[in-house]
Amino acid sequence: MEVLMAAVVISMGFVGATWAMSATARTQAMYSERSYVALALAKELYELAETLPKQPGGAPGATSAAGVLALDSLAGGSFSPPLKANGSTHAEMSSWRQQCSLAVYDLSDLSTPTEDSPLDALPADGSKLYRLEVIVSEGGQPIETAHWWITP
Structure with a gap:
């Protein structure tokens, strides 16, 4: 009888551990998928x-x-x-948002933004760059942030 009870307890522990690992894998897959979608929207x-x-x-x-x-x-x-690369919208994704910021950096210091306004024309001499930051969120929760350099 004790052997049977021990087998039941061990089996229940095994089933519980398997269920917990499966739930963790499903949660991780969901977050990975959301992260992938968010980065794709930022790239658009x-x-x-x-x-x-x-x-x-x-x-x-x-x-x-x-x-x-x-x-x-x-x-x-x-x-x-969110907007697509062609300027149309992803109408089916109304809970998602792309939030943008634009800053100006000097090519000699890419770690600190300059005082230049991104709303003013920049010289085309290659000394300055725009840095586009896109924060993508779903349901008000930030999912991913991406940055790109853009030449004037």
Whole structure:
């Protein structure tokens, strides 16, 4: 009888451990998938930024595709549903948001932003770069942050 009880206890422990490991794997897969989606959404915005005119011409803080006229439109921009690289929206992703910031860096110091405003024209001599930061969130929770350098 004791052997049977020991076998039951060991079996229940094994089943519990297997269930816990399975739940952990499912949770990790869910977060990995969300992270992948968030990075893909950030990259879409970078690809859009690369196609935009670099000379100021938009209004900063755009909140829709129609407001994105030039790179400076992305400074302080926030898009929900998120924008695609072609300027259309991911209408089915209304709980997701892309939050943008744009800063200017001197090529000699890529760790500290300059005092230059990203809303002003930058010299095309290669001495300065824009740094685009995109924070992607779902349901108000930040998922991923990505950064890219953009030449004026």
